[in-house]
Amino acid sequence: MYKIKLQVFEGPLDLLLFFIKRDEIDIYDIPISKITKEFVEYLEFLKELDLESAGDFILMASTLMQIKVRMLLPKEIDEKGEEIDPRADLVNALLEYKRFKEMTDELSFFESNQRKLNYRGNYTHDAREEAPELDLLLKNVTIYDLIKSFKKALMERPREAIHEIEKINVSIEQQIEFILNLLEDNTELPFIELVKDLNEKMRIIVTFIALLELVKLGKIGLRESEKFNDFVIFGINDG
Amino acid sequence: MDKIYSSVIEALIFASDDPLTANEIINAVKEIDGEDTEIKTADIEQSVDELNEKYKNSDNSFRIIKIANGFIFATKGEYAKYVGFLSHEKTKRRLSQAALETLSIIAYKQPITKPEVESIRGVNSDYIINTLLEKNLITIKGRTETIGRPLLYGTTDEFLKYFGLYSIADLPKPREIDEIMQDEDFIEQKRKIMMNEIEEIIEDEVEKESDGEGETE
């Protein structure tokens, strides 16, 4: 077996190109039997290493063997009456792959050049006037960002899944009663206080909707609380 | 100190993520050009002064300032309006993670109510839903028949246009998402299964092959 560094080969096409170059083979006249034999030998070696890409090498070995079998059979003829070379597809695949392999070197060159440059590192003291209101727009956000967010949202969602929520028996009417009862004992009630014993998210949400309903009906009022992220509920007497 | 170090000092201060002290500059220069390089703290100070003099004479809109024992570049105050407007624009244009998350939930689960979005996100989403409505990325699609009859939200044509989608059905399916985001182990697993299958095929081939071999060669 040849002393070939394994990581050199990105895949079966890469390996075939190596054989072709090493043996100065005419790419349009590949000796399939010889190449297949070498390829399969390499494959044995590769299987021992249990390499991630072994499957793709095995697939190529199978293709090579099919070509070999077809080479032994009488020549097939295409619609123009010309002989079909069973190797044609493989040759095209090799050439196409080679085109991009060359570009890999070009990209690597660009990468090297770019790595020598350094951008500015510290923007903290640039004089800038604060601009007013802030809103959001899309820029450079792609579908990938969107689905990543979706996956993250679903994975990190709170324990109460939707099917559980459906089981929670709570209505806005019930929660209206609940709020009004509490307000009979307290003149004022912070929202946090109101929901602190409500365990399910859905119950809190329904309670919140009930609050809004009561505000709409003019039965309660809301005002800001001194505490951050809270507000105070107070009852309004009819008449 | 060699004149050339003026440019090196400039490059170092320019590219540093933190305010750079004279000592750090000296260390870097000595590391690259040898311990015996003649460069002292006073040289750095002098170079920075000279550089600033140069920026002033060339009407450059930036200069080096000294803060917290280090040097950093900063643009001058007279451009604050322009620079401020621009960084404001940039912040505006980056859809925040929270907005993106909300948008993705609405896109996949539409039509969906605000309480449902909130139950997935676990946080109040009023502000974000309003922003998305304002930006015309989502719209009201109707009301549910359930208690309180909450509004239903869905995505707009603007949303499709932005993401280059023909219809909402073009969004990657959950199966595809899993495939794209799966971890290395999973891929490895899948490959091993595939490899076994191909190996069986190939063994058959080799058998057939060796049968035919003897006849022709």
Add this chain to the structure above:
Amino acid sequence: MDKIYSSVIEALIFASDDPLTANEIINAVKEIDGEDTEIKTADIEQSVDELNEKYKNSDNSFRIIKIANGFIFATKGEYAKYVGFLSHEKTKRRLSQAALETLSIIAYKQPITKPEVESIRGVNSDYIINTLLEKNLITIKGRTETIGRPLLYGTTDEFLKYFGLYSIADLPKPREIDEIMQDEDFIEQKRKIMMNEIEEIIEDEVEKESDGEGETE
């Protein structure tokens, strides 16, 4: 365009952490100084050229480069070793051969599906495509209309920035197949790569040295 805008343009580009497009500059200027301000794309280009001329004459260690559809300040290559010593983040790993190979296929054939990439490479590319998505070098661009409607991938602005390209059109064209047949060796290319490798070794050495330094101090 007034002479004064040259300084504004300089300040704006200097203060931006991302390549700034001519349009963004024009918008900022018009926003601050009024819609009727006379400033066109060609003015920006000209100003940048003049500024760069000035930096060259004053031996500044940085200049404005055109990259990812915009302008950004960057140090000249000759200071890389000094800056690299100070900032280890900047000597981060290069992309693997597999990643570069996959990127070149996607860059030239975009929008392209994963099966198409795999058929050119001859290897399963799940993991590589995941990695490139994660690095924001490629993204999902929609779906094909063919059977199974697979997702389409294309390159991002980050891709342009990573390789120092102004636009995707700046990529050298892959050679035609018959050209590949003519000269197998592609001598010039080999030379370039070899030079890169040598630099790479030097970079590694510098890094190793500086790592060692940290331990002893």
